[in-house]
Structures are given as C-alpha cells and as structure tokens.
Amino acid sequence: MKVNRSQQAAQRRLASALGEIGFALPGSLTVRAYRCGKQNCRCRGEPPQLHGPYAFWTRKIDGKTVTRMLTDEEVADYEPLFDNARKLRELMNKLHELSLGLVEPANAGSRPKPRTRPTDAPARRRRTKAAGPQE
Numbered sequence: 001m002k003v004n005r006s007q008q009a010a011q012r013r014l015a016s017a018l019g020e021i022g023f024a025l026p027g028s029l030t031v032r033a034y035r036c037g038k039q040n041c042r043c044r045g046e047p048p049q050l051h052g053p054y055a056f057w058t059r060k061i062d063g064k065t066v067t068r069m070l071t072d073e074e075v076a077d078y079e080p081l082f083d084n085a086r087k088l089r090e091l092m093n094k095l096h097e098l099s100l101g102l103v104e105p106a107n108a109g110s111r112p113k114p115r116t117r118p119t120d121a122p123a124r125r126r127r128t129k130a131a132g133p134q135e
C-alpha cells in the first residue's frame, strides 16, 4: 500500500480535525408540525391548523427508532452536539474516501458519492438540523 505525501497530509488534517471534536449525540434533530389523534381538533379542520412546530430527537435504540420531544431549552443545549455529530460523520466519510484511494487507487475519484441516508422523520418536517447531508 503506497501513501503519497498529499494523502499523508490529508490524513493528518483529518486526524487533527477529529481530535478537535467535542461531545456528539446520535440521531437527528427535526422540527415539525403534526396532526393529533382527536377527530374534532383544529389540526383536522379546513384549513388544518397543525400542532407545533415542535422539536424532535430521533435515534435508534437497540434497533428501534425512538423519538423524543425536546423543550426549547434542550434544543439550545443539544444543538451543538448534533452539529458535532454531523462534523464527525463528514470527517469519517472523508477518511474512508481517502483510505479507499489507497487500496483502490484505480477507483479514486470515480466512485459515486455515498447515498444520503433517509431520515426516519415524517415527510412533513419543516427543517432538519444537524442531521447530516440529507437535504
């Protein structure tokens, strides 16, 4: 396996950036409005007035998707940790690409971009924060 100077430098840059990462939370933070289960609620009126928007934290726990509503205070508190998690994923993807270039140099550069992961959030979500390159 040959490592050239620029690949070595790129690896050092990534390792250094990874070393700077702070706390990072798994899952994604989404903000969305929703309909409740009540038949005569305003959220089912014409025009519908949905509840929220509220912030939800969605993640996998033991293979199951778990969603928890977050307070405004929690959102302010946790948001940097979701940002860190996104940075971590970006750096890790770059390191993977760089390393693949070492073992499969013929494919370097021609490899298709990794598919963005579908979110577990409903289609009605209004905006996604710190959920990675999904938009």
Ligand SMILES: [Zn+2]
Pocket (backbone or CB within 6 Å): 035, 036, 037, 038, 041, 042, 043, 044, 051
């Ligand atoms: Zn309702």
